[in-house]
Amino acid sequence: MSKSEKPQDKLKIKALKPKRTVLCFVIDQQEQQLLMILKKRGQGAGKWNMPGGKANENETLEAAAIRETKEETGITPTNLEKIGELEFFFPKGNSWNNHCTVFRAYDFSGCLQASTEECDAHWVKLAEIPFSKMWDSDQRWIHLVFEGRDFHRQYTFDEQDQFQDEKILF
Numbered sequence: 001m002s003k004s005e006k007p008q009d010k011l012k013i014k015a016l017k018p019k020r021t022v023l024c025f026v027i028d029q030q031e032q033q034l035l036m037i038l039k040k041r042g043q044g045a046g047k048w049n050m051p052g053g054k055a056n057e058n059e060t061l062e063a064a065a066i067r068e069t070k071e072e073t074g075i076t077p078t079n080l081e082k083i084g085e086l087e088f089f090f091p092k093g094n095s096w097n098n099h100c101t102v103f104r105a106y107d108f109s110g111c112l113q114a115s116t117e118e119c120d121a122h123w124v125k126l127a128e129i130p131f132s133k134m135w136d137s138d139q140r141w142i143h144l145v146f147e148g149r150d151f152h153r154q155y156t157f158d159e160q161d162q163f164q165d166e167k168i169l170f
Contacts, residue, residue: 018087018097022065023052025104025145026077032126035108037072037119043095048133051075051121052100065103073121074113077105084144084151085169088137092159104145136163 026035039045051072055064062080070076084102088095112121124130126146131139137155144151152169 018099020055021098021100022061023050023102024065024069024077025050026108027106029106033123036124037121039119048130061101072119075108075110078107080105087154089156093161095161
């Protein structure tokens with residue numbers, strides 16, 4: 001630490017560093033369904049999303065996507081493809097900033113575990129994705145996953161976790 005740096009400055013920088021997270025789109029092409037969860041607790045409680053969560057230290061992002069999906073749903077995705085990057089910023093709220101890597105899988109094994117302490121898991125028809133019950137930003141980028149387009153987007157939210165701004169990096 002330099003003489004001009006104060007211990008609290010390092011704490012501020014560390015607190016602003018986004019957490020590494022993953023999302024996994026598991027798509028059943030035959031049934032035209034998407035594996036989704038309804039969060040019961042933590043960031044995003046009450047919202048629909050795809051399985052995912054924080055990557056553990058020294059865990060690859062792909063391994064984190066597989067682990068989180070299996071823990072939350074009982075389904076194990078295979079042959080994952082990295083499809084995009086999302087950065088979420090909550091400068092005024094209680095939610096934490098995160099840098100999310102998005103994966104897509106058409107292959108999977110296992111049986112749906114409908115409920116855990118953290119979420120309820122469901123297969124949702126692709127035509128019935130509940131956008132109105134998801135994060136406000138989701139409808140701005142999810143179509144890119146189904147179109148097979150790589151993407152990198154940044155989203156900023158207000159103190160009530162409502163969408164404020166989008167930056168399209170590609």
